[in-house]
Amino acid sequence: MSSWGKNNPDHAPKKYWSLGEAKGKLETYCAYQERCQWEVRRKLHEKGIYGEQAEALIAELIAHNFLNxxxxxxxxxxxxxxxxxxxxxxxxxxxxxxxxxxxxxxxxxSEIDPEEYWDTLLSQAEKKWEKTSEKDSFKKNYKVISYLIGRGFEQDLVQEAVASVSSRQSQ
Known part of the structure; x- marks a missing residue:
């Protein structure tokens, strides 16, 4: 069993930040990778900073273009x-x-190019079609469609892509 967890007496409690410390750490946190306000609020909450203090820090990060x-x-x-x-x-x-x-x-x-989107959908459909070892074509179609919808592709595009892939494979 892992020694990590809430009931471990040896595990030190989380270290909270002071306001001065939080500003510098958040600037580093936001400079490392793009962040949103929700992620910064969550990080501040973890470190014991709430309410108006948190909102003031977030406003400052936005003003200095760390958050956008x-x-x-x-x-x-x-x-x-x-x-x-x-x-x-x-x-x-x-x-x-x-x-x-x-x-x-x-x-x-708008950052996603429609042609690249379609090509990606087709390649994902082909990969899943190849990996799915189902004899019944109806079940195979269902599994591939379910997978692609689960990946977040739109149903009408998924149906079109799977039809295209299945017709190529059956030839």
């Missing part, structure tokens, strides 16, 4: 699409979870 929701949404959408091969639905859901405004979500999704 539009820039975050664009970076997030680009990265999750290109590296993780997520579809637009999944990216939108994750951005909403992080409390990003609908306008910024649209800016983020």
């Amino acid at each position: 929701e539009e820039r975050f949404a664009r970076s997030f959408a680009r990265g999750k699409f290109r590296l993780r091969h997520w579809g637009k639905s999944r990216i939108t859901r994750e951005l909403k979870l992080r409390q990003i405004s609908p306008r910024c979500i649209q800016y983020g999704l």
Whole structure:
């Protein structure tokens, strides 16, 4: 059994930050990678800073351009699409979870090239089609479609891509 956990007496409690310390650490935290306000609030809460103090720190980070929701949404959408091969639905859901405004979500999704999106969807469909060892073509279609919808691709595009892949494979 792991020694990590809430009931471990040897585990030291989390170290809280002072306000001065928090400002420097948050600047480093935001400079390392694009962050959103939700992530910064969560980090501040972990470190024992709440309410008006947290909001003042966030306002200062925004003023000094360490935090920018539009820039975050664009970076997030680009990265999750290109590296993780997520579809637009999944990216939108994750951005909403992080409390990003609908306008910024649209800016983020505009970073995805429609041709590249279709090519990625087709390649993901082909890979899953090859890996799925199902004899019944109806079940195989269902499994591939379920997988792609789970990755966040839109159902109409998924159906079209799977139809394209299955027709090529059956020839």
